Amino acid sequence: MTQQVPQVPPTETALTGVRNFRDVGGLPTTDGRHTAFGRLYRSGHLAHATAEDAAFLGGLGLHTIFDFRNSADHQLDGYDIELTGVRNVSIPLSDPADGAEFWRMVRDGDIEQLRSILSGGKGAERMIRMYRSTIVDRTAEHSRVLHSLAEDSVPALMHCAAGKDRAGLSIAIALLAVGVEPEAIEEDYLKSNDLHRRYKVKRTDMSESGMSPEVMELLNPLFGAHSDYLAAAFTAIEETWGTTDRYLTEGLRVSPGTRERLRERLLDQG
Numbered sequence: 001m002t003q004q005v006p007q008v009p010p011t012e013t014a015l016t017g018v019r020n021f022r023d024v025g026g027l028p029t030t031d032g033r034h035t036a037f038g039r040l041y042r043s044g045h046l047a048h049a050t051a052e053d054a055a056f057l058g059g060l061g062l063h064t065i066f067d068f069r070n071s072a073d074h075q076l077d078g079y080d081i082e083l084t085g086v087r088n089v090s091i092p093l094s095d096p097a098d099g100a101e102f103w104r105m106v107r108d109g110d111i112e113q114l115r116s117i118l119s120g121g122k123g124a125e126r127m128i129r130m131y132r133s134t135i136v137d138r139t140a141e142h143s144r145v146l147h148s149l150a151e152d153s154v155p156a157l158m159h160c161a162a163g164k165d166r167a168g169l170s171i172a173i174a175l176l177a178v179g180v181e182p183e184a185i186e187e188d189y190l191k192s193n194d195l196h197r198r199y200k201v202k203r204t205d206m207s208e209s210g211m212s213p214e215v216m217e218l219l220n221p222l223f224g225a226h227s228d229y230l231a232a233a234f235t236a237i238e239e240t241w242g243t244t245d246r247y248l249t250e251g252l253r254v255s256p257g258t259r260e261r262l263r264e265r266l267l268d269q270g
Contacts, residue, residue, distance in 0.1 A: 015053045019044035020163035020197040024171060027188060029179040029267065036268045039154050042171050044163035045069060047078035054081055057157070062086045064153035066145060068166040072096035072103075076202075077161060089148070091141050093134060093166040102126075106222065108204045114218045123221030124228065127165075131229045132236040134169050142173050143252040149174060150254075150261040164192035164225045169233055176244055177254060178263045182234065192225040 015021050021044075025037030041060070045067070049057065067080055070092040080088060105113050117123075149156060158174075160166035168189050175185045191197065201223055203210055241247040248254045254262075 013056060014196060015043075015049070015056065017048040017050045017053050018046055018057075019200070020192055022188075022191065022197075024175070024188060027175065027180045027184040030181055031179060033179075033267050035175070035178070035180060035266055039156075039266050040149075040171070040174065041155070041157040042163055042167050043157060043159045044167075045073070045077050045159055045161050046080040049081045054083065058083050058086075060155060060157075062155050062157055064089055064148065064156045066091060066148075066153075066156060066158045066170070068093040068158070068160040068170060070094050070096040072100070073161050087153075089153075091144060093138050093141055093160070093170070094130075106219065107202065110205075111209075111212075111215065114215060118218040118221065121221075123218065124226065127221055127226070127229050128232040130165070131169065131233040134166065135233045135236040136240055139251045142170065143254065145170055146174060146177055146248075146252060146254050146262065147258060149265060150258045154265045162192070162198075162223065164189070165229075168192065168225065168230070172230065172233065173252075174262070174266070177248055177259055178266050186227060186230055189230050190225050190227065198223065 013021065020042070022042060023037050024040045024042055025035050027035045029035070038060070041062075046053075046057070046065070062083065064087045065080060065083070067088065067090045069077075069090075073096075082088070102117060105117055109117070145158075158167045158170050172185050172189060175188075176182075201211070201216070201219060203215075205211075237244060237247045237251075241251050248259065249256075
């Protein structure tokens with residue numbers, strides 16, 4: 001039987017007030033299939049969406065928007081816009097009190113303070129710890145997402161603030177559950193580094209010195225997508241559960257039947 005080639009959208013839509021938006025369609029699975037277009041989307045937050053952005057998003061036929069931000073994120077950027085007929089589900093994947101002083105220094109600290117918390121690989125080390133803990137400590141939240149996708153939430157959009165870390169991991173987990181090749185998951189994850197997708201860094205001092213090349217280099221581990229981070233998440237799965245299958249069945253309580261429903265909803269059926 002000839003494998004049906006998924007239809008690739010002719011252009012990628014660029015939204016004005018929403019960063020890092022994309023359709024997670026066309027990714028190959030280990031059994032020769034592909035994720036379907038129009039089923040699963042990812043992005044940064046929707047709080048600053050323009051009227052044109054809202055019209056576009058409203059035309060996607062979305063059932064559910066998953067917001068993985070916490071209350072501190074909402075205070076900083078605002079709540080998502082409301083789209084008619086779309087369910088908004090808040091599932092915080094981080095504690096607003098976790099690292100509050102650290103993130104205050106990222107926003108407000110001078111160069112010496114930034115060096116003290118980020119130089120010598122400390123920024124990357126912090127992100128790796130966060131990726132690992134999100135896998136190990138947030139199994140209930142990720143289980144809820146996968147069961148929702150399997151039941152009635154597709155088409156769905158997943159987002160956090162920048163759309164690369166908490167949303168990136170949640171997307172990766174959904175893709176693992178339907179058998180997408182790890183290399184394809186990483187390729188999609190790294191698209192968050194594209195210039196037009198990256199989260200705009202916000203600091204109290206937005207002057208030339210406050211946003212100097214050294215400052216931006218120090219901040220890059222926090223605001224960029226890096227292969228090492230995703231690899232650390234996959235390693236945490238292996239170290240804790242042994243295999244992806246055991247992570248899904250024992251860690252996330254996803255049954256074979258639920259995985260099959262996920263494949264029906266997220267993969268091309270041709």
